[in-house]
Amino acid sequence: MKVLLIGATGTIGAATARALGGSHTVIPVSRSSDVQVDMTSAESIDHLYAEIGRVDAVVCAAGGAPFVGLTDATSDDFTTGFTNKLGGQINLVLRGLHHVNDGGSFTLITGVLAREPIATGSISSTVNGGLESFVVAAAAEMPRGIRINAVSPTVVEESMPKYGTFFPGFRPVPVTHVAEAFVRSVEGIDTGHTYRVGY
Ligand SMILES: NC(=O)c1ccc[n+]([C@@H]2O[C@H](COP(=O)([O-])OP(=O)(O)OC[C@H]3O[C@@H](n4cnc5c(N)ncnc54)[C@H](OP(=O)(O)O)[C@@H]3O)[C@@H](O)[C@H]2O)c1
Structure with a gap:
């Protein structure tokens, strides 16, 4: 398959x-x-x-959102998260639909914060939850047998120096496990599914 991988130089993208x-x-x-x-x-x-x-699969391992405490967060902070990780990935789907072959797939990245809150994580939680709902809804309307899924990891072992203090008590997952979920989405038959990795 010909696979377009966005975020390929990152921690999760490189492993994928x-x-x-x-x-x-x-x-x-x-x-x-x-x-x-x-x-x-x-x-x-x-x-x-x-x-x-044309490609057979579009895989995204990119996108971020600001980490700001709720009482300090501004509308602009939320808009930044919406424009980047949420809107960016939705646009990869909307604008990529006619470039993906019959029976192809999209796989997006979300994260544990969709379900497990941390301090300063409300924007990421909102974005991740929105993406997971988008995947459910979009799967039902995908044309030509195209599938769409999301990969939702907990914090990654290799990212602990960067994010560890944000995730007290969370058990990190090896990045190879996250990559396996992407493989499962690209090569499998699921659609509308969010693969939780490490939680
Ligand atoms: N790491 C974790 O523990 C973890 C856990 C759960 C979820 N996630 C999610 O997984 C995703 C990737 O995380 P990561 O830690 O692997 O990130 P990372 O190491 O910072 O890598 C991000 C990748 O995305 C690319 N990128 C960033 N902004 C982009 C843009 N606007 N357009 C295109 N490419 C862009 C970067 O390359 P350039 O800078 O060259 O563009 C890089 O390849 C994020 O959405 C994150 O929220 C991460």
């Missing part, structure tokens, strides 16, 4: 590229890779799809 790379032709994409996209820009996404042509 390794996991998929043995069996598939992976096109690694980020804002700084050879083939580039800024998924916060609809125009940039259109340019990406025009550049690479």
